[in-house]
Amino acid sequence: MVHVTVMIPTQRRLGGLAVAVRSVLAQRDVDFAALEIVVVDNDQVASARSTVEALATGATCPVHYVREPRAGVANARNAGMAKASGALIAFLDDDEEAPEGWLAALLAAQVRYDADVVFGPVRGRAPESLIEHRDYLERFFSRLGPAEAGVIDHYYGCGDSLLRRAALPDPVLPFATERNQIGGEDDMLFGQMHAAGARFAWAPEAWVWEDPAPERLNLDYALSRAFAYGQGPSAHCAAASPPDKVGVARWMAIGVAQAAVFGAMAGLKWLTRSNDRADWLDKAARGLGKALWWGPFKIQFYGRTA
Incomplete structure (x- = not known):
């Protein structure tokens, strides 16, 4: 058995x-x-x-x-x-x-x-x-x-x-x-x-x-996935029944702040060629995903067999 x-x-x-x-x-x-x-x-x-x-x-x-x-x-x-x-x-x-x-x-x-x-x-x-x-x-x-x-x-x-x-x-x-x-x-x-x-x-x-x-072992792929991961909290609130509009607005506001702060830090790190510059780009991408979570910004990672 x-x-x-x-x-x-x-x-x-x-x-x-x-x-x-x-x-x-x-x-x-x-x-x-x-x-x-x-x-x-x-x-x-x-x-x-x-x-x-x-x-x-x-x-x-x-x-x-x-x-x-x-x-x-x-x-x-x-x-x-x-x-x-x-x-x-x-x-x-x-x-x-x-x-x-x-x-x-x-x-x-x-x-x-x-x-x-x-x-x-x-x-x-x-x-x-x-x-x-x-x-x-x-x-x-x-x-x-x-x-x-x-x-x-x-x-x-x-x-x-x-x-x-x-x-x-x-x-x-x-x-x-x-x-x-x-x-x-x-x-x-x-x-x-x-x-x-x-x-x-x-x-x-x-x-x-x-x-x-x-x-997949490159920064472009990882950051696109980080962006998609960031979309999760906002999309989850939007998919609730009934939709959690307050939650969506809250996560979008957090995302805008994160994208701005982490993006600025990432730019500084990149200019100085800091070893952790990719980590800050990752954080900025996740923040941007919270702000841009709906249909046109969804990225298709799966679902292709042909």
């Missing part, structure tokens, strides 16, 4: 996918008889099929291939949920590599804290050849948290997490498809769960490496 499903959504990252799957198959202190891996290929041309079939040959647990040709990260995750048999669902991205104690640490924290969702740290890893803004970019693609394990009152993203299926508002299709193009489907889900009283936990031992795609 399957107890744990490890889900890996992927789109045209065959090398990273292979690393991710092999890292799951190399886990220790887990019962492989109660484990399965579900790979969701969000591509119209089934580009990952042969890779997954090769990885499944001789694997210590079932490795299932699911193709979701409809574009969008929420579609992909929902297709994986429809296939998954586990009562617990662990998420690993196709640019992540899990150390051998990763899954056992997630499972131990889930039991210890009776958690509906457990999150772990992500450590960004850039190639040695990257010199410019290396420290900033590795931190940008990392996820930090408390030094100690325990119950937390907030949530993180889906990559490197473990969900209790019974706690989901919809156990088969929990991810909002309106977020297919812009992402944040996991934030929306965890926000709903938080409002319903779900219990979240943090497991610092359950960390993973993240190896961003080369085309």
